[in-house]
Amino acid sequence: MAVTLKDIAEKVGVTESTVSRVLNGIPKASEETRKEIFQVAADLGYKPNQIARSLVTKKTNTIGLIISDLANTYFARVASGIENIASKYEYSLIISTTGGQEKEELKYINLLKEKQVDGILFASGRMPESCRKLLRETEIPTVVVAREVEEDLPSVHINNVKESYKAVKYLINNGHQKIAMISGNANDKESGLYRIQGYKQALCDNNLEIKEELIVEGNFKLKSGIKAMEEILKKDDSITAVFAASDEMGVGAIKAVKKAGLKVPEDISVVGFDNNIISLASDPELTTISQPEEELGWRSMEMLYKVINGEELEEKKIYLSCELKKRASVRRL
Amino acid sequence: MAVTLKDIAEKVGVTESTVSRVLNGIPKASEETRKEIFQVAADLGYKPNQIARSLVTKKTNTIGLIISDLANTYFARVASGIENIASKYEYSLIISTTGGQEKEELKYINLLKEKQVDGILFASGRMPESCRKLLRETEIPTVVVAREVEEDLPSVHINNVKESYKAVKYLINNGHQKIAMISGNANDKESGLYRIQGYKQALCDNNLEIKEELIVEGNFKLKSGIKAMEEILKKDDSITAVFAASDEMGVGAIKAVKKAGLKVPEDISVVGFDNNIISLASDPELTTISQPEEELGWRSMEMLYKVINGEELEEKKIYLSCELKKRASVRRL
DNA sequence: CTGAAAGCGCTTACAG
DNA sequence: CTGAAAGCGCTTACAG
Known part of the structure; x- marks a missing residue:
């Protein structure tokens, strides 16, 4: 069986509350018990159960990425950019691919809601009205990636x-x-x-x-x-x-x-x-x-982070610009 | 606030247990209450909280994919294959990229453990001894993708x-x-x-x-x-x-x-x-x-599924074979 | 066929 | 500085 707070508490002779507080770095416990708690936690190889924690804090520290197709270089790079910055913010990424199918998109929005993700990044074709509606109802913070969208949803894309x-x-x-x-x-x-x-x-x-x-x-x-x-x-x-x-x-x-x-x-x-x-x-x-696929990815993740934490967005729609790569396939007439 | 079992129960005038059973399709409730429960659930837009559910069932229906790099076509296609079949099995996929760094690999194994994933797919460079050890301790079912591995971990790869x-x-x-x-x-x-x-x-x-x-x-x-x-x-x-x-x-x-x-x-x-x-x-x-990147992906996911469900594996190491694509860059001497 | 109760592993006011 | 208690939203024996 996995070791729990209770196991540590018993071994140290304090209460679960205390162990929880100490492990979470909440203010002062006597230096002595602190040390002992950390010691015992390490000895037992304690790993907090994030599921239990999420249930009470109502935060899962995971965000959902709804994307067309990972086998497509373009989307794969967007996903890569997102993953990199998400992990920096200590968010996990649940990735769902839709093939751009509305039915799949709806299914995954519902699923992600049930999984209580903190936010959604939507990078899957044009967003149909049904998705917008569902997103509104579920009230999950959402940022749209690589798609312009009439809705007032925040988005990041190129022109x-x-x-x-x-x-x-x-x-x-x-x-x-x-x-x-x-x-x-x-x-x-x-x-x-x-x-x-x-x-x-x-x-x-x-x-x-x-x-x-x-x-x-x-x-x-x-x-x-x-x-x-x-x-x-x-x-x-x-x-x-x-x-x-x-x-x-x-x-x-x-x-x-x-x-x-x-x-x-x-x-x-x-x-x-x-x-x-x-x-x-x-x-x-x-x-x-x-x-700038990777940048599309990380900018959207940054935006989502702000939305989740209730920060103000300076711009709701970000346009990234592209660079013209001049190579040998064009000649001057 | 999100609607809960309790809300439905109160409205229908039954107990949470009953609602839970009905919604989960557990045997017979009177046809009447069944109907009413489904009705009310739909009206209220009830979505089960999977976090709460996971806490008691000890299953999250999510698996973790530890992978080198999503921006790399090869790995992206492997990931795509995995995602496709995972979603068929109704598993969500948490993807973490490591750049093949041992430190990252260890970090993510720990994180996935905390998130209580049902299994791990490891597709990130050669698996260092430290990872094997950690995986053993955490006792998470694991399948290695695209890497031969001395360990007795199940794996699927090419020769x-x-x-x-x-x-x-x-x-x-x-x-x-x-x-x-x-x-x-x-x-x-x-x-x-x-x-x-x-x-x-x-x-x-x-x-x-x-x-x-x-x-x-x-x-x-x-x-x-x-x-x-x-x-x-x-x-x-x-x-x-x-x-x-x-x-x-x-x-x-x-x-x-x-x-x-x-x-x-x-x-x-x-x-x-x-x-x-x-x-x-x-x-x-x-x-x-x-x-066969996609096949590498789905075969490993299938294997993991079996391991998770305690099924016997016919083979612990699967070798997929590759096809020689004959094209114009070779001439007969 | 359905309720009451306990419990999953945490966090968090509230006291003291 | 630390305990006791309640609660997050579910599921699941156990009764009846």
Whole structure:
């Protein structure tokens, strides 16, 4: 059996209350009993039962992370950032993956409530109204990660419109005028739609024509990038550059260009998004927008910490900015 | 305030015990009170407090995962596999990352004990004696993931010697005789040492000479692969193939070969290890050994489940085998 | 079929 | 400086 406060108390000849106080560093006990209590606790290998403690303090020192998919590099890095800072704050992390499914999201919010977590970090697709409602009812402090959200929930994310704009502007600054895009799905309001908006905005602001047929949809994966690029080349082989909404698709684009007997960047320049390791593995290395995944993680955890402890938030919505990584896949025209 | 059993009991006019039994599906209450209890519970939005429940049942339905690093693709995928099956078994997952540091590992074992987890999955570097000892004392059911371990702890992993052998044998079968290796650190008894052993064994069994100077150490990262390959080319430009202990290093090798003005696979063939996405991003695509990360994850979770429930294990050590992915980076001589 | 009681391992006023 | 008591929200024999 595990050793309890009672065991220590009996052995020392004091009461559980005293042992509890001493072990928790509450004010003065006689130096003598203090010493003895610590001694006996160590001898017996006492480990406080946090479950029992949580029941009375109503704090579990654990927070729940609801996330789409750990096998995805991007989310894995966000999770990593969260874990690092959580452990610094002495919070444990319960991780639940949802695949972006609303049903799973609801299930886990309920579960985390039952487990009495002190707070929730939500990094799983767009947050449906049902989740918001449930979160409100359960009254668990929540911060949304990597998603803009209409709700007044605190959140930390990047500005996808602005960052895409930056990528496309870079191509324009390098003299490109006929720029295609390999996008995500426009129904995905985040990396899908917003990155398209940034692309269009950049063209528009620079008096370049937006041709809808030059925006080809992929699913962020490498293969879809290949297919999309092939389609683009078939449609219009006079383009000189392409902006891909993910590095995987960007690398796919490079592959397709080469397969078509053309060269990157001599014939076609490519810019990606993410700064995934594959952007460095490709040949040529892919120019890309570097997302601060780890920072997204730790900033959200910091925010949540403040919310839990009732501290004021200076900003309810934090936008982190991304860095343009200039590499060999873009040429100056 | 959260609604409790007591609230329901009062409203229905029965006792907490009855409510508890009904909600837990314990045998027969009158159909009438059952209905009413469920009704009231739903109306009040009752959610059982699992902390209170755990205190009495001595089960938390959560397991702890001690893992090196979530930002690392390999471990992230292992974690993903674990999470998927854990949630199927209705276990929550507390994830703690250690960076492979013994001190952190010990800290988290203690913490998980205090949190009364039902079991631990250990996927963090070689397990030091101190951890084994602590695990024994705390008596938490444990399964080791992706690491061979002398101890009689159950474990699931791949056979690094055998899989490396397979990779090198493939090169030999394709007519290669002068094969270099980009290895990990030999002090790392797993992917470091064992992959070197497999390489040597394959050469040996095929009467090829082992030249220590053709084994150059990297750190599994892309850059180190480039450096190692440059060194190898400097030492002996008559080699026709290289086996890299990771895909990142393999891709690095390809880059170095190209930079030296040679071609892959025409001049030098390359085989990697992992089947990381970058093996597909590289040009040419990298032939590699595909590790079953997700399966590593779920098999270990399944094993742990059995241990927790006192079921007999047919095998205490499970070896999963890897698949050789034949791609364009190897040529037949 | 249901109640009353004890207990899980802690913490925390309240006294003294 | 320390005890005695109550309580956190449940479950589970034990009666009846």
